[in-house]
Amino acid sequence: MRHSILFCLLLSPLGAQDFDVLIRGGRVVDGTGNPSYVGDVGIRDGKIAAAGRLVGRTAKRTIDANGLTVSPGFVDIHNHSDYTVIADGDAESMVRQGVTSMIFGEGGSVAPIGGKQGSSRTGEESRADWTDFKGYYDRLLKQGVSTNVGSYVGSSQVWTYVRGQMAGPPTPAELDQMRAEIKKAMEHGALGVASSLSGPPGSWIDTNTLVAMCEVASRYGGIYSTHMRTEGYGVFESVAEAIDIGRRAKVPVDIIHLKIAEHKLWGQMPELVASIATARARGQEVEAHVYPYRAGQNNLSSIIPPWAHEGGTQAMLKRLKDPSLRARLESEINKGIPGTNWYNHYTATGSWEGMLLVSFSNPKYKRFEGKRMSEVIKELGGKPIDVLFELIEANGGGVATVYFHHAEDDMRYALRQPFVSIGSDGTAVKTEGPLARGNPHPRYYGTFARVLGRYVREEKIISLEEAIRKMTSANTSKIRIYDRGLLRPGQWADVTVFDANTIIDHATYDKPHQYSTGVEYVFVNGQAVLDKGRHTRAHPGAIIRR
Template identity: 55%
Template sequence: MRLLALSALGLLAVVAVPARPADPDYDLVIRNGRVVDGTGNPWFAGDVAVRGNTIAAVGRVTGTAARTIDAKGKIVAPGFIDIHSHSDETLFEDGKAESKVRQGVTTEVLGEGRSAAPLVGKLSARKVTARGKTFEWTTVRGYLDEIDRAGVGVNVATYVGLDNVWESVMGQSHARPTPAEFEQMKAVIDAAMRDGAFGLSSLLAMPPGSLATTDDLVELAKAAGRRGGIYSAHTRNEGTGVFDAVREMIAVAERAGVPVDIIHIKIADQQFWGRMNEVVALIDAARRRGVDVRANVYPYTRGNNNLSSIVPPWAHEGGRAKLLERLRDPAARTRMKADITGGIPGWYNHFTAVGGDWSRMLVSGRGPYEGLTMDRVISEKQKGKTPLPDALDVLFDVLVEQDGSVPTVYAHHDEKDMTLALAQPWCSVGSDGYALATEGPLRRGNPHPRSFGTFPRVLGEYVRDRGVLRLEDAVRKMTSLNAAKLGLRDRGVLRPGAFADVTVFDPAAVADRATYTAPFQYAVGVEYVVVNGKVVLDRGTHTGALPGKALRHAP
């Protein structure tokens, strides 16, 4: 009897233990969406399943999930790759990258003339204090390590900037490098590539980049190419010298044997508006003979630079202190005025590019003039003075007052030219913007609206409203085309085994809201963003998750 009682108790004990629920098959399944996989193929109805940080299945997915997102009526696409961004330091200040994530961006690619690193030789280490931490680096490896330590909401890749390379060896001198110094530059590039840079980038319109000859560029691009890198270039002249500048990029690609990506291709001088077809013909002809030259574009007709870019290149030699010295010198001012109004062969002149129209220059940086066009600034500075100060003298005075730097938006190119470039199969999309925010420390200045609206603007304005692009082609330009340029084989597409960077948006609602005079407005219509398998944007609200990673090129 006692044995029976014990047996009954044991049976009760066994029965009382609840069965352990089976683990879900997936961490996340996005169901019922229109899947645009990034390849350019037509959309299809289906699901995307995520396990860990990778995509586990695409199509009709069966099985359970820890979380399910119903994407009925929505587009499910790869996360957007911003091929040209300047968020090098804003990501330390606020790793959430709000203005980019809310556009559907999951990867930022950094570097133009300058890059965050390397800072070696005659350059000094960079130190940033933010979020209660101090970040410091000198090398590309060190910068990427600090990005990981900071925690970011997007993935981060970087080029090595030509300005860094040049100044690490030459400092602020405009002298020609000796053969030994040129070898040092190539060694700096090689070290940066081994540290994880994806290639060489440059800004050739201003020094020190403008000091490099075509032959220099070929040899420096080869240094990056030996480690599998590309050359990403802001050309020497986007105005009246645009055709020669594009020919130079084709020559570099052909002679160096490296892929070249022309940054924000445009015709930025009203004298040549309407001739983008000639630029397209140059690139098409080069590609037909096997030269790997491509481009990217932002979907706006105004560009961002600096009032200091109106000052001729020779006045910049020696760095900012020397520039300020020359801006104060009457004799130097006379020479600068002659060069600004008359031009210098081969120099891209922002002043003549906008026809000398001060109203087409909008101050975008922080300070007393932010949000004002330069005609208003000049008018205020001239008020009550007899004789009226010359407008160029006012420009010089403003630059001196603002320590040589006044970020400015220039209205210098044409919608028809821009859309023609955008439509080319070799042209991808990049913002040329920053990760900013509508509140907090990253709400500052009067930035170009592209920091808030580039990718939704393409999808809303140029796909849905105007039909310039097919939806699938637009998504390809923002995903797999950019990934292919960088050699990122596991991002930019929705397929099993790829990293789970995913964007879900409403094709009927997606749109940019930021304007030139009211830029601090987030885009609308992007509902979910997933970075490395983690939901970063949930029903249009940032979750605060920081699952982004520093991406390192493997040479």
């Protein structure tokens, strides 16, 4: 018996450690919004094992976080890295901001693929080797990704799968098929339905169809996330529509990048917020998120009226060349469509100077990347409408464009609201290689660092604790994921360690390919993906599913 005990002792690891990683002496901001405290966080087996004053505890690795802030990893509730993480799983521009989870799927999503989409599948989507969410997630996990990933199923994706590039309304049989695709996506782990209604094909989807889609998601505990039908004239009606869809489908609502993107309406954010607060006071779950910039990104082709897009890109290009349609197109682009709430990006910005061209597929026009549309019109000469059509036609039907269409003060007001969280509307890219092409929106590199550096530290718009809550638990609770977003024992160990005194964004509209600084460590499921400011190339990301 004595020999057996001795044998067991010899087999036991000498000096067994309490944790795999112990982050010691940092200012812990736990994600709840409660006051921070100086303490320690212990990680074991991929999860938070303990938090507090862990005196005398040991670990395989100890990180001295004195002078640093320790928080849950940031959850980007609105992200477009669906395909860039297939090209490069490092998600570097996001990781260097402290992001540990990204949520995809606004309007268009990675599934379903096929059906009647046909030639409308272009670029990265045309090379997809999966047809549903299961196939996408299997592919992503096989090759690996540095962050966790989740997705909504896009209403436009389902629409084109069933109906193609055609305006509505759908037939009863088509609606049944759409609902069946939502059901399949939810069973494969989708987090809800997301819409992008400001332009085709999303603008073709009527309210009743969106309710029918969301009813299916509701049965699985999903939510409705919406880029509303318009953020310009008609923005109040669009908020009302989103609230109505949520009420009728019995589903929570998250309004994507809440803003007033029409210069003649600037200053009315308090009234818009009040309309959401009224719904919340009635007991309805309605929230929103913002990004910390006064410009958005869309496509130059979004200036073309919705009717001209029906049938897809080639049909649109044919209409742009049709002399009989020229007067109508020019009038509606310059003045809008009377009697409608079509969101016209040209009238919203107020001038061609309010547009910055991001990237061109045609090498002939590459020299205009990062230039204002007004500059390009001046250099190419001719009427603005002629230059617009030339750029669209010569670049396969579209040019990614940044639009300066909303006010800083409105964004600040929205940011202060307790039901408004943070989302980037960005994409994971890099400062070198294929993902460094073009002149993207600086939010790809700077969203979360900008909030912490500018709006917390410099302007004191919100507190550090509240900002962290808006980046973490506020977003996980929206999608009904309760094992991430807080520094609590039992939660997955998604942790960001940063210097609150120095964290800042560097990306600008003129020079966007610049990483944020100030984030020192990022852990995803207990593994370091950023270590002393260097990406480790580790890919421990998991799929976030309902």
